[in-house]
Amino acid sequence: MTTDFALKAEGLSKCFRIGAVKKKRQQTLVAQAAEAGVHALRRLTGRISAEEKAASEHWALRDLNLEVKEGEVVGVIGHNGSGKSTLLKILSRITAPTTGSVRVRGRMASLLEVGTGFHPDLSGRENVFLNAAILGLRREETRRRFDDIVDFSGVGAFIDTPVRNYSSGMKVRLGFSVAAHLDPDVLLVDEVLAVGDAAFQARCLQRIEDIGASGRTILYVSHDLRSVARLSQRSVVLDHGRLVFDGRTLDAIRHYEENMSGFRSRRTWDAADAPGDQVVRLRELELTSGGAPVTGPADVRRPLELRIRYEVLQAGLPIMPSLHLYDFGGTPVLSGVDLHPEWHGQARGSGVYETVVVIPGNLFHEGNFQLAVALSTMEPFHCHVYVHNALAFWVYDPLEGDSTRGQFRGDLKGYFRPEMDWQTERVGG
Amino acid sequence: MPGVRAGICHLPAVANPLRDKTEILITPEGGRLRAYVASLPAFHELLAFLVWKDLKVQVAQTTLGFGWLVLRPMLNVLVMSLVFGKLARLPSDGHPYLLFLLSAWLPWSYFSGVSSKATSSLLGNSSLVTKVYFPRLLLPTSLVLGGLLEFLIVFLVFVALSLAMTGGLPLAGLLWLPLPLALLLLTTAGASYWLAALAAQFRDVRNAASYLLQLLMFLAPVIWPLSLLPQRFGASAESHWFTTLYGLYPMVGVVEGFRRALLGGGEIPWQLLGLGFISATVLFITGLVHFQRSEKRLADEL
Secondary structure (H helix, E strand, O other): OOOOEEEEEEEEEEEEEOOHHHHHHHOOHHHHHHHHHHHHHHHHOOOOOHHHHHHOEEEEEEEEEEEEEOOOEEEEEOOOOOOHHHHHHHHOOOOOOOEEEEEEEOOEEEEEOOOOOOOOOOEHHHHHHHHHHHOOOOHHHHHHHHHHHHHHHOOHHHHHOEHHHOOHHHHHHHHHHHHHHOOOOEEEEEOHHHOOOHHHHHHHHHHHHHHHHOOOEEEEEOOOHHHHHHHOOEEEEEEOOEEEEEEEHHHHHHHHHHHOOOOOOEEEOOOOOOOEOOOEEEEEEEEEEOOEEOOEEEEOOOOEEEEEEEEEOOOOEOEEEEEEEEEOOOOEEEEEEOOOOOOOOOOEOOEEEEEEEEEOOOOEOOEEEEEEEEEEEOOOOEEEEEEEEEEEEEEEOOOOOOOOOOOOOOOOOOOEOOOOOOOOOOOOO | OOOOOHHHHOOOOOOOOOOOOOEEEEOOOOOOHHHHHHHHHHHHHHHHHHHHHHHHHHHHOOOOOHHHHHHHHHHHHHHHHHHHHHHOOOOOOOOOHHHHHHHHHHHHHHHHHHHHHHOOOOOOOHHHHOOOOOOOOHHHHHHHHHHHHHHHHHHHHHHHHHHHHHOOOOHHHHHHOHHHHHHHHHHHHHHHHHHHHHHHHOOOHHHHHHHHHHHHHHHOOOOOOHHHOOOOOOOOOOOOHHHHHHHOOHHHHHHHHHHHHHHOOOOOOHHHHHHHHHHHHHHHHHHHHHHHHHHOOHHHHO
16 A cells, blocks of 8 residues: 555545536525426426536546646646646645545645635634634644744734735735644645735745645646746646646647647638628637647747738728737736838728738747737727737746846746847946 | 746655644535534634634624623513513513513523524625635534623523512522533524524525514413413423424423423423424434535535
């Protein structure tokens, strides 16, 4: 018998009955009893169809098997609704699986969504002790860690204020701080980086990294693939409740990007479903780097080429292509407009056109970007095509020392990291 | 991003591998009742904390704070004593009506107070229940324990009033008071477990419970003496079907037990207490089982 696993899930499934739970809230006991009776009758008389049954069921997780060894840090990747959060909720025993089982060795702490389990009427201090008690820590143990927890959270003087008066950021900071200092054997972390300011996020990541390095087992869920890659060597990919990949994190990210994410290097549209109107329609988009398709990772140093192919249906109008970049949170990052004199402001004949725009290398900082493309006419301004989240890519730095990072490997902020002209001369002394 | 901090993943050994690691098993059924109950003692600090939390929240939100714990039951008893004793002139077996009422109100207010709070024990703590795991049974249990403070205060008030109005206390009665007290705790816990779980599942239980509790109060000999009933409930009453049926309502045994013990002069109502213990045990065990079974669905329902 091997005893070195910290967490082992076998055949794990979770089925939600759509509507059933939601309805229950508003329904009265009588109405519900009546409905249950009708339902039972219909089932008895075989009047409930298989489709009806399938339609009312949603499998958030399906037959998931996962073994995590003691001391392993495992990332969980997947798009929204892929079952990541459900998995963590089952592991943290908040909700029960429909089938299957999980064995967890040792004390487990979880950090799910905002604020962990805080009681709004209690002060920050009391909530720290409450959470510690929930985790099974004795008062004495908590007291020893208390100052570290408060220091880390930066909540400071508000520690004796009821948590209801905390900002959501403070709640998250204190919540993370508690979970991160309670020294659990297994730590479940879900999307902590979705909230809180950048400086705190960086500290969180560092802390998780330290916990992982001290031999604790961590299951880390995040949309931020960069942080997953930083923290864990092994990752699993979930898709529609199924575990579709389990292996090295970099391979997992690649798998995710190639198969499921919005990370696409090329999109084409038929004449029938091409976005646009009777003036112009978008037919194809392709993102390449040095001629090779960019499926996800794009080297920070290299320029990117975006090829836009479109069909002009109504002649005599000046068509102006433009591109718009957003981060994954939807914040606009930049816009670019085709002002090349050959076509700008010039009426075009009908036909298929191809515009290529080169986005220079050494422009972006590492991060995820999504790309929107628009085709407009001016005077009066009219946007004929706008495709949001048309393609997406992420910029990485291979850290070979020749990017604008130089030799620095730590955390940097922002969207851009262009090459700039720096000049220094000694002017005195 | 090959190469990015890849070096950090060579983890050193666990700091203290000898640490006792209990294994948790998560299954659809939510584990066995025995394992569930066995896991409870480990959470005694959390239970104490929850008890303290409930009291603190109660006390902290009002200006009078602690004073309400004394004032609320006193006002209730005074009003009821005026209405039922002075105006309606309900009989009180020769005792001053105020004491007569208070001796029964003491266990009753505990029972009804804890039971009605239990209906919101899970709903009111949804911020905890949907985020972290601990045996949810601790929530209603903390109310059962926390209610004892108010119980103790009312008890002391009774002692003071009894000394002032009759000049003494029935010491013999106090000796067997733990008997109806144990029945009270068992009944209250059982009812609380049922109500807490049901109220989380069906929202209307919360409203229905307050009416049910009112009805139950009039059914038990709280404001009226048991002697009003045609059957006798002594130590060895004849086993009339009504006596048996009525005795199965555990609060009858509780209320009558408290009254006889605190006012003195009566024999121990063995039959009522015995029947009460039977039904209260059933209530407690079924409540425990039902609560544990519905616990796994709680987060989905809240």
